Amino acid sequence: MNADADQIQGGIAAIKLRLESQLDPSLQLRGPPMKKPPPPPPLKPKPSVKADLPYHTSAVPVRPKPVVPPRPRSQSATSTSNSCSPTVSKPAIPARPSAQSRAVPPRPTQKPQRNSFEHDTNQSAHHSNMDTSDVANWHAAMSKLESARGIAVGNPVLPRTLQNMDFAQLDEHAINTPQNETQSIHGLAAYLSFPFDDALSKIRAIFCWVAWNIDYDYKGFVTGQMKPQDANTVLHSRSSVCEGYANLFLALCKAASAQTPHGHESITAFKISGAARGVGVEPGDPAVDLDAHAWNAVLVHGEYRFIECTWAAGSVMNQQYNKQYVPGPYFLVNPLDFVQTHIPKSDAKEQFLSNPLTHQEWAALPMMSSAARLNGMRLLNSNGIVPNNRGCLLSFLEIQDDYLEISIEVDAELFQSTGGMVMAHVTHGQLVPVTKNSASTVWVDGVHHRDTIISKGGQPQSLMWYTAASHRPGKMTCVIRGFVPHGDLVCDVMASVDPGVMMYHNAMKFRVKNHGPGNHGLPPKCFGGSVRLVEPLWGTLRLGEQVRFKVQGDLDGVVITPGKSVLCMRREGDFQVLDVRIDEKGAYSVGHGDWRSYSFGGQYIAA
16 A cells, blocks of 8 residues: 555656646756746837737648759750760750649638637627626727628628638649749749639639748848848748738739639739737737738638738747748638738728728727637626726726636637637736837827836746636637736736647737735646636645635546545536645645546645
């Protein structure tokens, strides 16, 4: 028995250490402790508001680029020779084969997926009695989006599932474009569009080639020393910022349309400039730069959809640009989705919404990313939002008593299809002044602060979450809550996007100002997984007190005491509970499993 107990104790200690090392990178299973890094240099005032790249990252692996054979030289090209070697004529560049002789990739087929923004015909965003529990009932921007949900300018003739198509073989056609076909805009457009008679396939081939082959000029973006952004320069340099991506995509679409054979569909495409929520934009920012970004729009089967080549080409993490082709969230984006992150500078009609947002209304929307859209997320409310303030910044939360709660609606089917996981934490932030230095900068009305917030990094403090039923069909609510420290904080809400990959992606982001004393102590350590801690909210337990552990999860919950006793929880509705008297010092691990193995969702410490 002693040997078995020692073995169980050693195994649990190893699991605990491994889980803690995953949560805190400074913990190592082997080797000496890491030295504390030197303090960062003081931050300088933020010179401008930029948003050229998405602030989130993606876990989609980088596909290897095809090996392109060297371009053959023509017969007319001069060649060097000596008296001992005969002159060998180089083969001429082969003529472009006719459309009949080429292998035509099959047209994209639709996948049976739901669109996260289908119109709820039996629900209304407005009620006769004002319900302040949903910001869409009183907030100007959110009310507009809810009332217009599922309605776009144009005459739709297809279901709203254009982005849920399988373009794999069509992408292969674009990725494997021979080098000799990329010497001019005209030639590349002809090659990419030649097999297809429909506009959708041509648009996808052009989008894929641009996002796959053009690298983002992150150094130029940071320093402001960028190359020319015209389409020809970008084509040959293979590097640009957002302006170049949009210019090249538009030029290729126009060139393809100019060569459209009789009976084939031509492409209707636009370039749009404006503001976007990407790198350099933080939650609660008081200003918007309307010259910060550029993107494209197309008209497909009577529907206006958006194209974001820049963000599909890669993203930034830790001040490093990661080249990744991530087409899904950025190809043929629904206008109601796209306006969450982009807004045109001048022409409101380029939102392609029946009731477009003003710049002030757009700035007040919560800060979201593609991971939020993939889960059908929508901010419902927070105790840090003052009700009935129609123009308040929904990404700026102000609390008085250390307790933070955020309610987010998700599409139940989409949430389950992505893995159904959420994780949230707060980190301390540092305030940096924003200096207005552009005629295109718009300051948000009614906002008294003139600074932005940047996370200081360090050990994040976890927040707890659970799911609750929603009164709206097909929806559910994620409730995120916990006690937070005093001061200015950054709150990151992350979500899974792939059920087969245990990885979280930034979904929503908030600036939090806590006027409370911040003396509620640290929360429990949350490890994620299939067990969600609900109670207690504080991570330190006192000897002699009676504690109710409360979790949510499909499997049977357990609590393992410091003495290695395994206590089984009982079910109460959607939760599992266990009342325990704290009579031992040490770690109380909460999870699920049986005598063979356990999976822990979190840990409390009794002192």
